[in-house]
Amino acid sequence: MSTSHKYVFGPVPSRRLGYSLGVDVVPAKTCNLNCVYCELGRTTRQTLERRSYVPMDAVLADIRNAVAVIEQIDFITFTGSGEPTLNADLGRMIEAVRAFTKIRIAVLTNGTLLYLPDVRRDLARADVVIPSLDAVSEEAFRRVNRPHGRLNLADIIEGLKQFRREYNGQLWLEILFVKGLNDQPEHVRQLKRVIQDTRPDRVQLNTVVRPPAESNIEPVAQEWLEAVRRQIGEKAEVIASFQPHDHQRICDNKMDTILALVSHRPVTLQDIHDSLGYSEANIREVLDHLRQQGRIQEKRHLNRVYYFVPLREEMNGE
């Protein structure tokens, strides 16, 4: 493949954004939360510090290369192996991307820094902002998200409301429920009140699907999510499985391409097939090879086999 894989990955078939080119702007597991359900494992660098974690020019060069050679990208999505709003250059990167492409831009964020005016200013430049809000009680917040000690839930909720007042783009709130931790009826009632005050364009309900950071974590039932969807109202949706478009990816180096996909999140063989269009036999052959080389590992979760790259402390070459 002619694009660099250091800061971009995919496009991956996203449940919400179609074919989404991911952009990774912080080193692996640099986050201010340590969610029990995190599919990337436990947070290794828990920080509130906003700074230039990765070279902005290199990130922009990767995006520019990917846009030049990849046929279909529905969204350029700032996300990745940690919390993207910790990168102090985020707003400038979004502006720079706008200057060379019309592809829509999304940011997936845990939403915890929206109480900071400069973070709200950065995010306001995106077309779609998808913040998380799993808890509206301090107790549930600490149980599910295990935040940095200086984060305060009241500030976070107020930041979210303030952002809604200032932001004209699409705001999609994601709530992830974990069985026994944030699924009490009273908690759902409180969430509903915060949602009414926040007025997101969509509310996306999710649960633990991929292998979580803590092995004793369990998903809530699909029927329970459907009941919460009805309770929250017409803007709510249970995030459904993604159905890919019928087209081929342009990547020609299967090994590099599959490794790039696996290195950003645990994926199943089906995920790789949906994203890249390779035959199952081809994918299986490459995965076996990568596993024998010790570059990936596999793990069974909820009757599915996920492939992942063992967590590195830092991104290569940093």
Ligand code: SF4
């Ligand atoms: S799920 Fe997101 S917010 Fe939570 S620890 Fe993982 S990277 Fe951070």
